[in-house]
Amino acid sequence: MYTLYLGNKNYSSWSLRGWLAAKLSGAPFCEVMVGLVGYFNPANRAFSPTARVPVLHDGDTVVWDSMAIAEYLAERHAGMWPAAGEARAFARCASAEMHSGFSVLRNDMTMCVRERVDVRPWSAELAHDIERVSTLWSEGRSRFGSGGAFLCGDFSLVDAFFGPVAYRFRTYGVTPSGVAGLYLQALLAHPFMREWEAAALAETSVVEADEPRVIYRDKLAARTFAGSGTA
Ligand SMILES: N[C@@H](CCC(=O)N[C@@H](CS)C(=O)NCC(=O)O)C(=O)O
Structure with a gap:
């Protein structure tokens, strides 16, 4: 049986990708929870x-990156990437783009499943990342999505890579229009996402470095002050 080491479900976006990939494989796996402390922890070596x-961990084989985990599992368990070649190429490109890009979205919209907060106005760079995600979602749904509610039809690895973005968008009130918005709702409603969310909501630990109300404390306070001044 596989063993999957994961961070706090409320915060750990990379862990969510690996966990969704493991769930999608259909293989049994056991979870080891690693409490994140908000900074690099050498003890985790x-x-x-x-x-x-x-x-x-698969016996003596150690796979230490969410994309590598996805590919390792996809080599062993059928149907994790879309079957059609063109859809699979798109799914791989979109997953790789998510994995290696969107640094502003990642930094400025930390994953915090339990939180809802409005931190507008967004920077131009953040708005650009949000727009690019919406474009990818619209393209996937309109070109390859006819067989189901997910990016390339049935739930596949590309949806695992965007799972964390769905929670980020919900937390920060990002509402893509049209088919991208419908895809966001489908992703949040998927049973795997609901299962992760329930576990995240049961957690009580707080990592301040990932808490939107800590990161945006000054911006939110300034807005409250301005609001009370005009009331
Ligand atoms: N590229 C890696 C990134 C993994 C990563 O940065 N994980 C974060 C948690 S989401 C982490 O372990 N941070 C160390 C810490 O906060 O202690 C992957 O895809 O798995």
Whole structure:
């Protein structure tokens, strides 16, 4: 049986990708929860060469990156990428773009499943990342999505890569229009996402570095002050 090391479900976006991939594989796996402390923790080298999560252990084989975990599992379990070649190419490109890009979205809209907060106005760079996600979602749904409610039809690895974005968008009130918005709702409603969310909401630990109301404390306070001044 696989062992998957994961960070706090409320905060750990990379862990969510690895976990969704493991769920999608259909294979049994056991979870080891690693409490994140908000900074690099060298003690995690005991199970992860980078000291980061997620990490999949398959016997003596250690797979330490969410994309590598996805590909490792997809080599062993059928149907994790879309079957049609063109859809699969799109799914791989969109997943890789998510994995290696969107640094502003990642930094400025931290994943915090339990939170709802409005931090507008967004920077031009953040708005650009949001727009690019919406474009990718619209393209996937309109070109490859006819067989189901997900980016390339049935739920596949590309949806695992955008799972964290769905929680980020909900937390920060990002509402893409049209088919992209419908896809966001479908992603949030998927049973795997609901299962992760329930576990995240049961957590009580707080990592201040990832808390929107801590990161945006000054901006939110300034808005409250301005609001009370005009009331
Ligand atoms: N590229 C890696 C990134 C993994 C990563 O940065 N994980 C974060 C948690 S989401 C982490 O372990 N941070 C260390 C810490 O906060 O202790 C992947 O795709 O798995």
